[in-house]
Amino acid sequence: MNSQDAYTRLSTTIAASAIITRLRGVAHTARAAQVPIRAIAAHCRKMMAESTVRSPALAAVDRRLSVAPMMQRTDSHFRRFMRLLTRHTLLYTEMIPLGAILEGPRERSLRFDPREQPVALQVGGADPSGLAEAAGYSEAYGYREINLNCGCPSHSVQHGGFGIVLMRTPAHTAECVRAMVENTSLPVTVKARIGLDAQRSDAFLDDFVGAVAEAGCKTFIIHARSAWLKGLSPKQNRSVPPLDYARVHRLARKRPDLDIIINGGIRSLAEANQFLAQGLGGAMIGRAAWEHPWQFTEADQRVFGVDSSLPPTREGALRAHAPYVDRVLADGEPFHRVARPLVGLYRDQPKARRWRRALAETRTLDDALGHMTAA
Structure with a gap:
């Protein structure tokens, strides 16, 4: 990096930090005064527009191949190493709870090295005004996308009223997404499952996706398993419920206006390319990326058609x-x-x-x- 680039990055970081502080103050005051979400979003957008922060125009997010957000896995250490193996695969953060973003040490939760790009932020929460605030922060910190977790079955997430339980309340989830969309220019995406407990019909998933899509979400990452909250542990929910890839394909055919990404049980680039050839918008690999990262050295060429300069061994x-x-x-x-x-x-x-x-x-x-x- 030359001195001018370093100066530009430093100046942008300082300006962004100032805006982040102001956004937090506005959102906190507005929530305390019970100001409507849309008013908060409009004011925060105005602040961003009037700020001195001018991020370079970002290319559209290429989701043909991505690595799933995984708790205690996809942190900055993982992402930095993965960038030595693939330049173009979309990487996600771990799911970051909304409380950690709004009330915790935000720098520790959200800061990342630009060399990790492209990176998407996944957030877990169910409060529309708080999620709107988080969406603003995601843009200020430089993420390429913000994703709302609607699929995690962990006990703490269930008790917090977010993750997979959001699939039970499509109208409320749509409200959350709408608040996020109105407070950022980044893509707002949703990661969900094909079903929840006894609710495994096509209509259940179709209704959920339909409501959230109307709120402005155009990309859905669908884990091709239901979540069984009664009788299975969170770990078992990653493997015991049977995979139903056909269900994801049916959704994609019904909603050609949406970008449908498939997730669940995908172990290799060959499998990912097969889903792409079948017309899906992308494939997301989870545990296989953690267990067998070296396979991603072939991802840029085999999936994206790009020959990147990567370490050969x-x-x-x-x-x-x-x-x-x-x-x-x-x-x-x-x-x-x-x-x-x-x-x-x-x-x-x-x-x-x-x-x-x-x-x-x-x-x-x-x-x-x-x-x-x-x-």
Whole structure:
């Protein structure tokens, strides 16, 4: 980065921080005074328009291939490493609860390195005014998309009244999405499932998607499993309910005006390309991206038709990643947190076990690499 680029980035960051502070003050005051959501959104848009922040025009988000938001997985450490393997795959944050954005240490929750782009923010919440505020922050922080989680079945999420339970109340979910759409120029997307408990009919999903689409959502990421809240744990809900890809295809045929992305059980780029060939807008890979990240070195060419300049070997990718690891370790981050996204790098390779042991027994990436070569 030259000095002019660095100065421009610094100036934009300072200006954006000022706007974020002002947006938070306006939204907090407005909520306390019970000001209507649309009035809050209109005022925040006016503030953004009058600010000195001028982000460069963003290209349309390419969702042909993406990595699913995964709790305790898709953090900044994971995304930085994935960018050494694929330049074009859309990456998501973990689901960030609305409270963490509005009341918590926001910088820690939302800040990310621009080198991780394209990145989408996934938020979990059910309060329209709070989600409108979060949508404004997502744009100010530079995300390419904001996604509302309507599929997570965890107990804490259920108790909070968001995630999968939002599928029970399409009208309220539509209100949430409308508030978000009115407070950002970013795409507002929704991630949901094909059904919930006994509600597994085509009509249930069609009605949900129809109501939310009318509120301004044009992209739906559909996990091709129902959620069974009665009798299954959140972990079991990731694998026990049967996959029904045909249901997602029927939705896509009924709603050609929408961008329908399929998710659930997709393990490889070949499977992702098959869904694209069948007319879906994109494929989202979840656990297979965490367990077998090296396959994404072929994603840019096989899915996007682009030859990116990528490290040709696993060791080369790790050495390219080392300066980042050294920097965050110097900032006090424990090595085990930085190393977690690297564990599956040698999956199905002869060195896999040695690599896992190297990460467990060392405290720097250089030492782990030395362990590998000291055979």
